[in-house]
Amino acid sequence: MLANVKLDKLVLEYVSIPLNFFHELEEEGEISNIRSNEGFHYHRCLQISKKGGAYIKFYYQSKYEIWKPFGKLRLETHPKHLSEFSTLLNRLKEICSDIYFVSTDVAFDIPLPLNNIFVTSNTGRQMNIFQGTRYFGGKGQRGKHGYCRIYDKREELARRGIVIDDELTRVEIVYKPTKPIKLEELLIEPPSLNNLYTGTIINLDKQVTPINKAILICLLSGKMAINEFSRHYRRVLKKHLDSQEQLDFDQMLQSAWIEQISIIKGFLL
Template identity: 90%
Template sequence: MLANVKLDKLVLEYGNIPLNFFHALEEEGEISNIKSTEGFHYHRCLQISKKSNAYIKFYYQSKYEIWKPFGKLRLETHPKYLSEFSTLLKKLKEISRDIYFVSTDVAFNIPLPLNNIFVTSNTGRQMNIFQGTRYFGGKGQRRKHGYCRIYDKKEELASKGIVINDELTRVEIVYKPTRPIKLEELLIEPPSFNKLYTGTIINLDNQLTPIYKAILICLLSGKMAINEFSRHYRRVLKKQLDSQEQIDFDHVLQSAWVEQISTIKGILLGESNE
């Protein structure tokens, strides 16, 4: 299967950051206050934006610990924007004792129509459908490990005025370890998604009995969710799908993970990738 993987939204954590660090932000771009995330109450929450559309968000120190002279700083951005904030990130590295990885969105881009991609949860997560996008996880779980959404990337790009000729489906899964990981150790702890989800490329002409072909048509069109069928139908459908091409998320991710994490480390730690 031809597919590529990109790391999307990236969240990092820095320790030992003094409040006066924020004076260094004045020359970086347009600064605006933003809302807190994940229900935490931070002392400072702001976003820096550049004319190029590059952005970086900062969430600083719990409001309940503002008496401390130093605090934790969470940083959120897209990996492709890191180089545009290299001066600022260098200052952060000089101040902080450690840099920790918190989470990232892993995007699998598959050059096929959305109605050819079927994903099921291996851990009992129910799928919901909203405006054509399939979700595994509720609204409040957006930043939780394993949250997944599948959507028509070609259609999304078109809505932004970007036209591509080929079909494109995106399967996006959140990787958030149970604890923050030191950036230096990240390469030895790649995510594994095969245990969370089974992905299948559907060819309705391949060895499917009529009733299960009809079920798949309903599922792929977004008219029904798999949890609306009985356990019997779900169990037999799983066997029927053995004849279809499987998406090995872990294999697709393996080489891309090393390459992209190495690039991120190089920017954040000032290391050479050669």
């Protein structure tokens, strides 16, 4: 299956940034005080936006360390926006002691309807549905490793006034290592996502018994979760899923990871 794969939201961490540098940024964006981000309370938060939608967010220093003259600066943006802030990023590179990769969202855009894509967790995460989007991960887990959401990308684009003719489903998975990695040491080898999720392209035109077809329809529509069925039906269903076309997330990510991580490093190092 051909899919367009790209890295979406990118989070980095800059070490040993002086407080006076953060104050210099205050004139360029909208600043707010203490804010919680994934359970960590930052003393200052700042977002700088440009025309066309380019943005960059900064989170500076723990609220418990505001007395320190230097602190950690966490940066969040979309990789495609890095060129818009090249001057600022070059300045950060000059004054920091290290740059660490924290996380990124890996987005798979699959040219098929949402109801033809079935994804199951290999680590026991339960799927939830809200306003048509399927989530693996609860509230407060948005930036956690393995958080996943699946939605109708064509519909989402239409809400923003962008019309496309073809069907499009997005599967988005967060990759966050157990600890930040120095950007210069970030492995070119892409992470494995197949160990987190199994994706299947469902073709109901294939020979399927009525009862199993009904189960698949319930699962694809989000009316029921796979754990609501008995072990017997789950075993039978697995046989049907194994006979369908599989989504190999690792294979799809292979070339995109090498290319896009190289581009990111080119802007930041």
